[in-house]
Amino acid sequence: MAGTRxxxxxxxLRGRTIAGYLPIGSEADPTNVMRVLSxxxxxxxxxxxxxxxxxxxxEWWPGCALETGDFGVSVPTEGGWRVPDVVIVPLVGFDPDGGRLGYGGGFYDRTLAGMGDALVVGFALExxxxPTLPQDRTDIRLPYIVTDxxxxxxxxAA
Incomplete structure (x- = not known):
């Protein structure tokens, strides 16, 4: 249901560069959506x-060769580097104010801080x-979050 939403x-969207992700742990799985959007x-x-x-x-496409990268995340073995104009952000947790909880490395906060006017979509399960998440000054709040x-x-903004 989350993927349908x-x-x-x-x-x-047509002709865009969309950053999805290959899920780990409890992250909602966007790969079927990525496949259709591709x-x-x-x-x-x-x-x-x-x-x-x-x-x-x-770059990722259905069936592309993958290897295990840092933190046990699958990554493509080939394909060009891209700058997305849409970013689907995985969440371990979220709060009603758009706060997000990831795995603690700060990678998405650093990345989103430099994304300018990219469309950012949090993706999680309800x-x-x-109820609330602690926020640091460097934490990026999400404009909207899609769940099941x-x-x-x-x-x-929805």
């Missing part, structure tokens, strides 16, 4: 290139909602 939010868009996934650095994004229960727009 994510696709409904993004299905009108018909009309270029899809990429995050790659950790150095600790303390923003993520880079490597069970990952928390609906679209949450802390700033009223």
């Amino acid at each position: 994510l696709y409904a939010r993004l299905m009108g 018909r009309d868009n270029r899809i990429c996934v995050p790659v950790v290139t150095a600790r303390g650095a923003p993520l880079r994004f490597r 069970a990952q909602r928390m 229960a609906g679209v949450h727009a802390p700033g009223g």
Whole structure:
């Protein structure tokens, strides 16, 4: 159901570069949505290139060869580096104010801080909602979060 809602939010996109992700742990799985969106868009996934650095994004397509990268995340073995104009952000947890909890490396916060006007979409399961999350000054709040229960727009952007 979460994937259906994510696709409904993004299905009108054509000719865009969309950063999805290959899930680990409790992250909601966007790969079916990525597969469908790849018909009309270029899809990429995050790659950790150095600790303390923003993520880079490597092109992904259905069936592409993968290897295990840092933190046990699958990454493509080939394909060009891309700059996405849409970023689907994985969440371990989220709160009603758009706060997000990841795995603690700060990779998405560093990356999103430099993404300018990219469309940013949090993607989670409703069970990952928390009443509140502590926020540091470097934490990036999400404009909206898609879950199996609906679209949450802390700033009223949905």
